[in-house]
Amino acid sequence: MKIAHRRRALLAGICALGLLAPLAWTQSRRVYAIRNAKIYTLAGPPIENGTVIVRDGKIAAVGRNVAVPSGAQVINASGLQVYPGLFDSVSLLGLTEIGQVAATVDTTELGDYKPQLLAAVAIHPASEHIPVARANGITHAISAPRGGVISGRASAIHLDGWTVEEMRLEPVVAMVLEWPSLATGSFDFATFTMRRRPFSEVQREYEQKVAELRDWLVRARHYRQALQQGSPAKFERDLKLEALVPVVEGELPVLVLANNERDIRNAIQFCEEEKLKMILGSSAEAWRVKDLLKEKKIPVILRPTQSLPVREDDPYDKPYAAPGELHAAGVKIAFATFNSSDSRTLPYEAAQAVPFGLPWEEALKAITIYPAQMFGLDDRLGTIEMGKIANLVVTDGDPLEITTQFRYVFIQGQPVSTDNRHRQLYEKYRARP
Amino acid sequence: MKRAQRFWPWLAMLALGLSPAQAQDAGTLVIRNATILTVTNGTIRNGSILIRDGKIAAVGRNVRVPEGATVIDATGQYVMPGIIDCHSHIAVDGGVNEGSVAVSSMVAIEDVLDPTDVDIYRDLAGGVTTANVLHGSANPIGGLNAVIKLRWGADARGLLFEGAPPGIKFALGENPKRSNFTPQPGTPRRYPATRMGVMDVIRQAFTEAREYQKRWAEYRRRVAAGEQNLIPPRRDLKLEPLVEILEGKRLVHAHSYRADEILQLIRLAEEFGFKIATFQHVLEGYKVAKEIAAHGAGASTFSDWWAYKVEAYDAIPYNAALMTQRGVVVSINSDSAEEARHLNQEAAKAMKWGGLSETEALKLVTLNPAKQLGIADRVGSIEVGKDADLVLYDKHPLSVYAVVQKVLIDGHVYFDRAQDIARRAELEKEKKELTEKLQRSGEREQPSRPGGRRPGGPPRTGEGVQEDGEVRP
Numbered sequence: 001m002k003i004a005h006r007r008r009a010l011l012a013g014i015c016a017l018g019l020l021a022p023l024a025w026t027q028s029r030r031v032y033a034i035r036n037a038k039i040y041t042l043a044g045p046p047i048e049n050g051t052v053i054v055r056d057g058k059i060a061a062v063g064r065n066v067a068v069p070s071g072a073q074v075i076n077a078s079g080l081q082v083y084p085g086l087f088d089s090v091s092l093l094g095l096t097e098i099g100q101v102a103a104t105v106d107t108t109e110l111g112d113y114k115p116q117l118l119a120a121v122a123i124h125p126a127s128e129h130i131p132v133a134r135a136n137g138i139t140h141a142i143s144a145p146r147g148g149v150i151s152g153r154a155s156a157i158h159l160d161g162w163t164v165e166e167m168r169l170e171p172v173v174a175m176v177l178e179w180p181s182l183a184t185g186s187f188d189f190a191t192f193t194m195r196r197r198p199f200s201e202v203q204r205e206y207e208q209k210v211a212e213l214r215d216w217l218v219r220a221r222h223y224r225q226a227l228q229q230g231s232p233a234k235f236e237r238d239l240k241l242e243a244l245v246p247v248v249e250g251e252l253p254v255l256v257l258a259n260n261e262r263d264i265r266n267a268i269q270f271c272e273e274e275k276l277k278m279i280l281g282s283s284a285e286a287w288r289v290k291d292l293l294k295e296k297k298i299p300v301i302l303r304p305t306q307s308l309p310v311r312e313d314d315p316y317d318k319p320y321a322a323p324g325e326l327h328a329a330g331v332k333i334a335f336a337t338f339n340s341s342d343s344r345t346l347p348y349e350a351a352q353a354v355p356f357g358l359p360w361e362e363a364l365k366a367i368t369i370y371p372a373q374m375f376g377l378d379d380r381l382g383t384i385e386m387g388k389i390a391n392l393v394v395t396d397g398d399p400l401e402i403t404t405q406f407r408y409v410f411i412q413g414q415p416v417s418t419d420n421r422h423r424q425l426y427e428k429y430r431a432r433p
Numbered sequence: 434m435k436r437a438q439r440f441w442p443w444l445a446m447l448a449l450g451l452s453p454a455q456a457q458d459a460g461t462l463v464i465r466n467a468t469i470l471t472v473t474n475g476t477i478r479n480g481s482i483l484i485r486d487g488k489i490a491a492v493g494r495n496v497r498v499p500e501g502a503t504v505i506d507a508t509g510q511y512v513m514p515g516i517i518d519c520h521s522h523i524a525v526d527g528g529v530n531e532g533s534v535a536v537s538s539m540v541a542i543e544d545v546l547d548p549t550d551v552d553i554y555r556d557l558a559g560g561v562t563t564a565n566v567l568h569g570s571a572n573p574i575g576g577l578n579a580v581i582k583l584r585w586g587a588d589a590r591g592l593l594f595e596g597a598p599p600g601i602k603f604a605l606g607e608n609p610k611r612s613n614f615t616p617q618p619g620t621p622r623r624y625p626a627t628r629m630g631v632m633d634v635i636r637q638a639f640t641e642a643r644e645y646q647k648r649w650a651e652y653r654r655r656v657a658a659g660e661q662n663l664i665p666p667r668r669d670l671k672l673e674p675l676v677e678i679l680e681g682k683r684l685v686h687a688h689s690y691r692a693d694e695i696l697q698l699i700r701l702a703e704e705f706g707f708k709i710a711t712f713q714h715v716l717e718g719y720k721v722a723k724e725i726a727a728h729g730a731g732a733s734t735f736s737d738w739w740a741y742k743v744e745a746y747d748a749i750p751y752n753a754a755l756m757t758q759r760g761v762v763v764s765i766n767s768d769s770a771e772e773a774r775h776l777n778q779e780a781a782k783a784m785k786w787g788g789l790s791e792t793e794a795l796k797l798v799t800l801n802p803a804k805q806l807g808i809a810d811r812v813g814s815i816e817v818g819k820d821a822d823l824v825l826y827d828k829h830p831l832s833v834y835a836v837v838q839k840v841l842i843d844g845h846v847y848f849d850r851a852q853d854i855a856r857r858a859e860l861e862k863e864k865k866e867l868t869e870k871l872q873r874s875g876e877r878e879q880p881s882r883p884g885g886r887r888p889g890g891p892p893r894t895g896e897g898v899q900e901d902g903e904v905r906p
Contacts, residue, residue: 100742341740351833426751
């Protein structure tokens with residue numbers, strides 16, 4: 001059934017694109033050979049005229065002289081290029097459909113401390129955003145809950161599947177922490193005005209929140225001790241503290257969302273004191289802290305490059321140049337959209353940094369292998385290497401360039417449809433007499 | 434306090450490159466050895482552009498360099514017409530929405546232009562030379578627009594695009610209904626709250642405007658007939674712009690999303706005998722492209738934003754291409770100081786989604802918005818006689834890797850990337866000195882504004898709330 005649907009959808013997509021004659025996919029064919037392509041493995045130099053063999057969802061072989069197994073479905077990718085699938089490592093995919101309709105938005109639960117929440121629980125596999133992102137080469141993503149101080153746990157998903165279980169990549173990849181900001185100005189959407197508050201008031205609130213946060217971690221450590229010392233039956237199970245145990249053990253990364261320099265420095269100091277494994281996210285001013293980030297080996301997931309400078313007197317191109325500066329300083333970076341409907345623009349956020357100093361291959365790695373490394377998924381994804389999950393894209397050019405078309409998208413070793421709501425509406429209204 | 438606040442924009446202006454005086458030297462200028470994307474007459478390789486008195490005097494492969502002319506060697510570079518952003522909210526001091534009333538045609542953006550807004554420079558550095566600065570979308574009939582050139586360093590009057598036809602903002606759908614906005618506690622909801630009401634407000638207003646127009650026509654007739662001691666009708670500043678619309682003297686830029694509301698406004702305009710100049714956003718324009726084309730309206734849309742509200746759920750990135758193919762004059766706009774910095778890239782998306790040609794894509798951000806704003810005789814292409822509003826890129830501007838090197842308006846260099854970079858260290862030093870001086874004098878440093886937003890003012894970029902807290906139109 002699954003295959004039949006995929007086959008139908010794939011045929012529809014391919015026919016619509018008019019890219020090649022429909023191939024005879026059959027249920028038994030679980031082996032694919034992508035031939036004659038230039039393969040950017042990102043684990044070594046590109047392979048000209050190479051072949052990738054995909055078997056049972058994994059990359060079975062890659063190289064110049066690879067034998068095509070009998071029975072393999074062959075895709076002649078002559079003149080085309082193969083890359084690892086793109087990874088939107090902080091997104092809202094599956095958690096929101098229409099921004100202004102609360103009924104369709106499951107990104108932000110009430111309350112300030114919600115470590116027990118898990119994004120995968122609310123991911124809507126039928127979200128129209130998922131095939132839209134997929135059509136632009138995004139094969140997997142992390143959906144991260146938002147709001148409060150401890151927002152909940154982020155989940156990594158493949159962008160294909162009938163159910164969230166079929167989309168499963170790694171249910172728990174990070175604890176999301178929205179670092180309490182010391183910023184005095186905030187935009188109030190209820191009244192549509194900027195609100196400015198006295199620093200003393202903001203500071204009092206900030207200190208209280210940080211103390212509360214620390215208290216949660218202290219309690220999680222106690223809980224862990226109790227767990228280790230005896231059977232859980234002896235005390236009341238606490239789902240919140242239980243979720244925090246891998247955090248205080250330094251096992252589960254904490255994705256800390258902080259934007260301005262002061263907040264970033266405070267967050268780094270806190271995570272160091274608490275011995276947390278920190279990934280800095282959404283960091284507009286990370287470049288101001290690059291040496292410290294390098295020293296503490298903290299990776300950074302950058303907010304969209306196509307942003308305005310934070311401060312009025314920042315150079316006009318600071319958001320474009322910052323990724324290159326961070327890379328040059330030795331900081332590991334990734335790009336992410338922090339969004340759902342815009343997830344498809346991920347390649348352009350990476351591309352925008354290239355002419356301003358980030359080497360092209362680094363930009364590509366920052367949306368494939370680097371974020372995989374940050375979340376401990378690099379043994380499974382991020383490069384084209386034998387044994388890894390076959391999330392691949394086949395393009396007619398540089399995947400970071402706008403006019404490039406994604407000809408085939410493979411997720412978990414299966415060619416998936418690049419059809420989506422937008423193409424369907426296009427076809428429907430193009431046919432209007 | 435007030436003075437300290439005003440200090441920062443000027444410092445930023447200094448920090449960002451050109452002082453106003455630098456943009457003043459005119460004369461004869463030649464751009465040589467460039468790949469020239471004329472938009473109207475194909476691509477000229479190894480071409481030159483002669484600029485005299487702010488106008489393009491010659492274009493081609495064999496342009497003689499007059500003696501004494503300043504020469505810009507553009508070897509390896511691309512020149513295209515300055516980008517025209519048909520929907521912008523930059524350079525506005527404070528709010529863009531007079532949303533307290535359903536018809537706010539008595540207010541004008543021209544009255545609140547802020548030449549110190551740093552977003553002017555930022556967008557200029559993205560190749561934008563002309564912007565249609567519009568009122569917000571809170572009301573069915575909004576305020577009057579101002580078409581500006583991004584002459585960074587000029588005063589408010591100096592920004593105005595002289596001779597550009599005047600325009601006005603209309604708005605349909607969710608925003609004028611205020612359905613996505615919570616009124617402040619204690620304030621009643623404002624009429625209209627439905628699409629029926631929105632159209633009713635517009636029809637009522639034009640019904641009044643017709644009566645008003647008649648009163649004045651009658652008065653003028655009687656004056657012309659020689660009657661003495663007549664009392665003129667009382668002037669109505671709200672209705673005057675609507676009379677101008679009825680007389681074809683003011684362009685209507687109508688914020689719209691859904692196909693049905695686009696069609697309703699076309700029919701209403703036809704009922705009153707006027708024309709919609711542009712549908713703005715017009716995200717479902719592809720559904721009624723032939724009706725838009727038949728009416729003769731332009732369509733100014735986004736490249737690929739969608740799903741931020743219900744009326745944007747059927748938005749598709751093929752919109753610009755499909756409407757173009759159905760004969761509509763289409764532009765791609767920013768509605769955002771940020772998006773305006775890469776409108777060339779947004780145009781390229783119409784090649785990917787819908788298969789427009791390079792020239793068709795370039796037109797989306799040059800000639801077509803010029804036509805929509807009634808200024809195509811002045812700007813929008815590289816042709817002899819047009820204003821020398823030009824952008825130099827290091828790569829083809831439809832590539833994501835192209836970076837703006839220079840921007841000229843009226844033949845003056847208003848942005849020069851090399852110069853901007855060269856001055857950064859010096860200005861950093863100057864900033865430090867000034868900051869220290871300020872601190873010594875006992876005043877507290879004013880915090881910089883985040884993202885170019887004004888304290889106390891609404892966001893600069895439309896007024897929708899995106900799922901990530903970003904602001905969308």
